[in-house]
Amino acid sequence: MAEISVLAEGYVLSLEGGGLKASPSPVLIEDAGTRILVDPGADRKGLLCGLSRKGLHPEDVEMIFVTHTHLDHILNLRLFPETDVCDSSFIYRGDEEIPYGKLIPRTGVEVVPTPGHCPDHASLLVPVDGEIWLVAGDLFWWRDDAVQKTDIGSLMALEDESASDLRALRTSRMTALARANVVIPGHGKLFRPDRRSLSGLQ
Ligand SMILES: [Zn+2]
Numbered sequence: 001m002a003e004i005s006v007l008a009e010g011y012v013l014s015l016e017g018g019g020l021k022a023s024p025s026p027v028l029i030e031d032a033g034t035r036i037l038v039d040p041g042a043d044r045k046g047l048l049c050g051l052s053r054k055g056l057h058p059e060d061v062e063m064i065f066v067t068h069t070h071l072d073h074i075l076n077l078r079l080f081p082e083t084d085v086c087d088s089s090f091i092y093r094g095d096e097e098i099p100y101g102k103l104i105p106r107t108g109v110e111v112v113p114t115p116g117h118c119p120d121h122a123s124l125l126v127p128v129d130g131e132i133w134l135v136a137g138d139l140f141w142w143r144d145d146a147v148q149k150t151d152i153g154s155l156m157a158l159e160d161e162s163a164s165d166l167r168a169l170r171t172s173r174m175t176a177l178a179r180a181n182v183v184i185p186g187h188g189k190l191f192r193p194d195r196r197s198l199s200g201l202q
C-alpha cells in the first residue's frame with residue numbers, strides 16, 4: 001500500500017501583458033520503500049518547500065515520473081541530475097533507455113497511457129488505503145480563475161485549450177475516471193469524482 005502526497009498545488013495564472021505563470025502539482029509517492037516524484041514542475045521554491053516539509057532533499061527521491069514533456073512539468077528536473085527519470089515506456093538513466101512493464105519497478109504503481117492532451121501523455125493509478133488515486137497530469141487541469149466543476153459530465157466536457165486530440169482525450173478521461181476514487185489534476189485542487197454518475201456515460 002502506497003502513501004501519496006501533493007507537495008504543492010499546481011496553478012495556471014495569466015501574466016499581465018500576456019503569457020502565463022504555471023506549474024503543475026508535484027506528487028510524492030512512497031511505495032514498498034521506493035520514493036517516486038511525479039512532475040517536478042517549474043516552481044522550484046514550491047517543490048523544495050514541499051519536500052522539506054516531508055524532511056526530504058532532492059537526493060532522497062529515487063525515481064521521477066513525468067506525465068508528459070511540456071516544459072512547465074519538467075523544468076525542475078535540473079534539481080535532480082543523478083535521479084532516474086521515467087515516462088510510460090522507458091526509464092532514462094543517463095543516456096540509457098530501459099524498457100519496463102505496466103508497473104513502476106519495485107512498486108504497485110500502475111502506468112496508464114492517457115493520450116489527448118498530447119500524444120505521449122500518461123497518468124498513474126496508485127492504490128492507497130483501499131482506494132485508487134489517479135495522478136492525472138494534464139488529463140484534467142484548470143486555470144486559477146476557472147470554477148473547478150468535478151461532476152462526471154463537467155469533467156468529460158472540460159475544455160483543454162492545449163489538447164492535441166480531443167477524441168483521444170475523452171477516451172482517456174473515461175478510462176481513468178472509471179477506476180479512480182481520488183484525482184490529482186495537473187493544475188488545480190485534488191477532487192473525488194462522483195462515481196454514481198459514471199455509468200450513465202459509458
Ligand atoms: Zn501540459
Ligand SMILES: [Zn+2]
Pocket residue numbers: 024070072073138141186187
Ligand atoms: Zn500542465
